[in-house]
Amino acid sequence: MHEIEQQLKDIESTLQRIESTYPDIARTAAQARYVYDLAYATAIDEIEHRALAEGQKKPTVAAMESEAVLMVQSEMHTARMAEAELNIAKVLINSLDSRLSATQTRAGFAKIEMGLVR
Numbered sequence: 001m002h003e004i005e006q007q008l009k010d011i012e013s014t015l016q017r018i019e020s021t022y023p024d025i026a027r028t029a030a031q032a033r034y035v036y037d038l039a040y041a042t043a044i045d046e047i048e049h050r051a052l053a054e055g056q057k058k059p060t061v062a063a064m065e066s067e068a069v070l071m072v073q074s075e076m077h078t079a080r081m082a083e084a085e086l087n088i089a090k091v092l093i094n095s096l097d098s099r100l101s102a103t104q105t106r107a108g109f110a111k112i113e114m115g116l117v118r
Contacts (some may be wrong), residue, residue: 001111001114004103004106005106005107007106008100008103008107011099011103012100014049014096015093015096015097018089018096019093022089024081026086028082029085029086031082032075032078032079032081032083033082033083034077035075037076039071039075040069040075041074043072044065044068047059048063048064
């Protein structure tokens with residue numbers, strides 16, 4: 001029973017630590033996405049309104065999007081990494097919640113078992 005109680009304390013502690021950092025992770029991801037979206041829109045606008053040489057055709061949408069991605073690749077990378085961190089935190093919280101529930105169930109069964117032995 002002592003082992004189960006220690007596992008419960010460890011899981012609860014880890015869960016609380018991750019949950020306390022989750023808002024900062026979410027804000028960082030949102031800010032990085034905002035910076036990327038703004039940079040991407042600015043790049044598309046710049047490409048769209050670029051002066052064309054005589055006889056030069058306007059680039060296709062796909063070409064503009066590709067060029068814009070290349071122009072903002074650093075912002076895109078930062079946003080994707082921040083979103084990955086957010087997803088990792090979500091998975092960890094869900095995993096710890098499941099472990100906590102399973103361990104609590106085990107603790108309940110152990111208490112019942114101890115009561116039957118007495």
